[in-house]
Amino acid sequence: MDATILGLLLLDALQNGVVYGLLALALVLVFAVTRVILVPIGELLMFAPLSLVWLQGGKLPGTLWLALALGLLWALLSRGRGSLWPLGLGALLFLLALLGLKLPLLAYPAAVLLVVYLGLATYRVFFQPMREATVLAYLIMAVGLHVAYQGLGLVFFGPEQYRPAPLLSGEVTVGLSWQGVLVLLFALSAVVALYLFFRFSLFGKALLAAAENRLGARLLGIRPEEAGMVAFAIASFLAAVSGLLLAPLINAAYFMGFMLGLKGFVAAILGGLSSYPVAFLGALLVGLFESFTSFYASAYKEALVFLLLVPALFFQSLKARAVEE
Amino acid sequence: MKRWLLAGLFLALSALAQGALKVGVVVSATGPAASLGIPERNTMLLIQEILERTGGVAGRKVQFTILDDASDTTQAVRNTRRLVEEGVVAIIGTTTTPASLGMIPVVAEAKVPMISLAASKDIIYPVDAQRYWVFKTPQTEELMARAIVADMVARGVKTVGYIGFNDAYGEGWARFFEAELKAKGLQLVVSERYNRTDTSVTGQVLRILARRPEAVLIGASGTPAVLPQRTLRERGYGGLIYQTHGVANPDFLRVGGKDVEGTLLPAGPILVAEQLPSGYPSKRVALDYIQRYEAKYGIGSYSTFGAHAWDAWLILRPALERALKKADPDKDLAAFRAALRDEIEATRGLVATHGVFTFSKEDHLGLRFEDSAVMVQVERGRWKLVRTFR
Numbered sequence: 001m002d003a004t005i006l007g008l009l010l011l012d013a014l015q016n017g018v019v020y021g022l023l024a025l026a027l028v029l030v031f032a033v034t035r036v037i038l039v040p041i042g043e044l045l046m047f048a049p050l051s052l053v054w055l056q057g058g059k060l061p062g063t064l065w066l067a068l069a070l071g072l073l074w075a076l077l078s079r080g081r082g083s084l085w086p087l088g089l090g091a092l093l094f095l096l097a098l099l100g101l102k103l104p105l106l107a108y109p110a111a112v113l114l115v116v117y118l119g120l121a122t123y124r125v126f127f128q129p130m131r132e133a134t135v136l137a138y139l140i141m142a143v144g145l146h147v148a149y150q151g152l153g154l155v156f157f158g159p160e161q162y163r164p165a166p167l168l169s170g171e172v173t174v175g176l177s178w179q180g181v182l183v184l185l186f187a188l189s190a191v192v193a194l195y196l197f198f199r200f201s202l203f204g205k206a207l208l209a210a211a212e213n214r215l216g217a218r219l220l221g222i223r224p225e226e227a228g229m230v231a232f233a234i235a236s237f238l239a240a241v242s243g244l245l246l247a248p249l250i251n252a253a254y255f256m257g258f259m260l261g262l263k264g265f266v267a268a269i270l271g272g273l274s275s276y277p278v279a280f281l282g283a284l285l286v287g288l289f290e291s292f293t294s295f296y297a298s299a300y301k302e303a304l305v306f307l308l309l310v311p312a313l314f315f316q317s318l319k320a321r322a323v324e325e
Numbered sequence: 326m327k328r329w330l331l332a333g334l335f336l337a338l339s340a341l342a343q344g345a346l347k348v349g350v351v352v353s354a355t356g357p358a359a360s361l362g363i364p365e366r367n368t369m370l371l372i373q374e375i376l377e378r379t380g381g382v383a384g385r386k387v388q389f390t391i392l393d394d395a396s397d398t399t400q401a402v403r404n405t406r407r408l409v410e411e412g413v414v415a416i417i418g419t420t421t422t423p424a425s426l427g428m429i430p431v432v433a434e435a436k437v438p439m440i441s442l443a444a445s446k447d448i449i450y451p452v453d454a455q456r457y458w459v460f461k462t463p464q465t466e467e468l469m470a471r472a473i474v475a476d477m478v479a480r481g482v483k484t485v486g487y488i489g490f491n492d493a494y495g496e497g498w499a500r501f502f503e504a505e506l507k508a509k510g511l512q513l514v515v516s517e518r519y520n521r522t523d524t525s526v527t528g529q530v531l532r533i534l535a536r537r538p539e540a541v542l543i544g545a546s547g548t549p550a551v552l553p554q555r556t557l558r559e560r561g562y563g564g565l566i567y568q569t570h571g572v573a574n575p576d577f578l579r580v581g582g583k584d585v586e587g588t589l590l591p592a593g594p595i596l597v598a599e600q601l602p603s604g605y606p607s608k609r610v611a612l613d614y615i616q617r618y619e620a621k622y623g624i625g626s627y628s629t630f631g632a633h634a635w636d637a638w639l640i641l642r643p644a645l646e647r648a649l650k651k652a653d654p655d656k657d658l659a660a661f662r663a664a665l666r667d668e669i670e671a672t673r674g675l676v677a678t679h680g681v682f683t684f685s686k687e688d689h690l691g692l693r694f695e696d697s698a699v700m701v702q703v704e705r706g707r708w709k710l711v712r713t714f715r
Binding site for chain 1: 355356357358359360363488491517518519520521522523524525526527528529531532535547548549551552559560561574576580582
């Protein structure tokens with residue numbers, strides 16, 4: 001191996017790693033606040049670029065109707081004045097999607113809003129009604145949603161890949177495209193923004209409190225439902241924007257999201273599903289490991305990446321003390 | 326009066342049902358293989374429509390039962406059992422190799438002839454007690470690998486690299502391709518794997534570049550085959566890039582765009598039917614299929630995969646006609662199924678969209694390399710015929 005190859009592998013590792021990192025952050029956040037392991041995050045990630053391609057092609061994507069249908073359920077569930085939010089947002093989304101058909105630039109915010117709205121509605125309709133359930137019940141629901149969303153993805157978008165035009169074309173240097181720089185910049189700014197949000201804003205602090213101790217937070221007037229909504233909104237936003245930025249580099253298809261989400265999950269596990277910095281570093285490690293195993297032993301890459309879980313879980317089990325359920 | 330009418334209607338219907346030949350079809354209309362299975366299903370619907378218009382086979386109605394296996398082996402086997410119980414005379418399907426392999430024991434036990442639409446040679450070779458009942462229409466990897474290597478030899482290539490799917494498709498190609506390279510004296514200098522769901526193949530591509538092969542074959546199907554080719558081009562690879570016939574659909578060109586210009590691939594002759602020299606056996610049949618398919622599903626909608634299902638019917642139809650002279654499916658279904666199997670095996674020189682089928686006791690693929698593979702190149706976003714082997 002020479003320096004060029006090493007450099008290219010490191011760049012590749014970084015670009016993949018930060019995306020896993022963003023997904024890991026989203027997974028940790030959602031888990032901390034709501035105890036849900038958000039398995040369908042990969043589908044949310046893929047829905048964004050696929051919906052974008054549909055809008056730019058002058059068609060309304062099936063995801064729009066899915067989001068609006070779930071939004072309607074959300075409105076019915078919250079009734080009264082609470083239903084103004086889902087109805088208002090849904091109307092805005094529909095308007096934006098219609099405008100996105102005519103103006104290609106508006107298709108981007110439309111795709112992001114669509115996924116965020118879908119994420120919020122998913123939480124409100126499927127997870128919030130079972131708020132006192134066990135982690136296992138949440139997990140089963142999440143896996144079920146993953147299967148359902150993936151199947152719907154096939155119905156909406158067909159079996160093949162799509163490649164939206166990159167926002168920026170061309171390469172900075174060999175091995176790093178401008179689009180790749182955008183991905184890195186978004187990851188960096190998302191990490192900084194999350195840090196500032198949790199460190200300095202009242203809302204962020206409330207979210208942390210709700211994650212730390214739900215009952216205590218409740219006694220202080222923080223509503224766990226609201227905290228869950230915000231967590232899901234942030235997670236779907238991160239997934240949607242990463243998906244949009246990543247799609248021109250990797251070609252988006254309905255079946256591509258699960259692996260990305262799973263690798264983000266491996267990283268989140270490395271951080272014990274609780275530590276943000278460790279999860280992000282873990283994601284970079286997953287990216288690095290993946291890049292080098294694909295160079296040295298490509299046939300065993302996936303197996304080796306998931307083998308990373310074993311020492312991580314072993315270490316966690318040594319660290320953990322037995323807790324009464 | 327009304328009662329008489331109803332009774333008459335019932336009698337008429339049951340008379341129709343009695344005479345109908347039931348043919349079972351299993352395809353992967355959903356799941357990962359859906360891009361292959363959907364045109365196959367559409368083709369069977371097209372055949373059904375044509376038969377309804379023209380009145381069936383030898384005066385009998387033909388009734389297709391089309392089931393979806395969701396690209397899943399278990400579901401394919403379950404569908405096969407159901408079709409066998411419904412009393413079908415033959416089964417066409419299914420789309421994928423693993424699922425087709427799973428169906429073989431079931432049809433062999435029930436003694437129902439089956440025509441698979443999947444690629445692997447393992448489905449029909451060797452012809453043992455179970456594969457006695459099994460035929461197939463698509464070209465094998467072995468046959469297509471021969472076409473690729475013949476093209477490489479003609480272009481003076483000496484060293485070759487390979488990157489393929491980390492599954493049955495990629496492994497099958499790796500095996501036959503390597504054997505064919507060895508037989509023709511070419512050298513495989515690097516062999517890598519990747520997954521359909523992979524978002525980056527930089528590591529594998531760098532390894533290929535380090536070995537400097539003169540040509541690279543990408544053993545993948547559908548749009549996921551674009552990623553390695555794009556990465557090779559982005560990293561400045563200047564050699565020849567070959568793909569397999571698994572990419573011969575418009576989606577590959579759509580997603581690949583500029584990055585797949587100049588790609589060489591082997592394909593069934595139907596892919597470039599219009600460009601075939603006159604006198605090429607499959608030309609007329611292929612153009613006929615394309616015209617009928619496009620009349621129903623739109624211009625540019627046809628794919629080579631649907632044509633495999635069409636070929637299966639081209640083989641089955643005359644076999645049905647001949648078998649009907651020997652046995653009556655309403656009286657003795659088992660005897661009819663056995664007669665039908667013999668008649669399929671007796672097919673000689675049948676010109677279809679992908680080649681000329683001549684089955685024998687040892688050969689249930691029935692295709693000759695010379696008539697069933699051509700080399701095609703992507704030129705300005707279109708398939709261009711560059712070489713035939715006749």
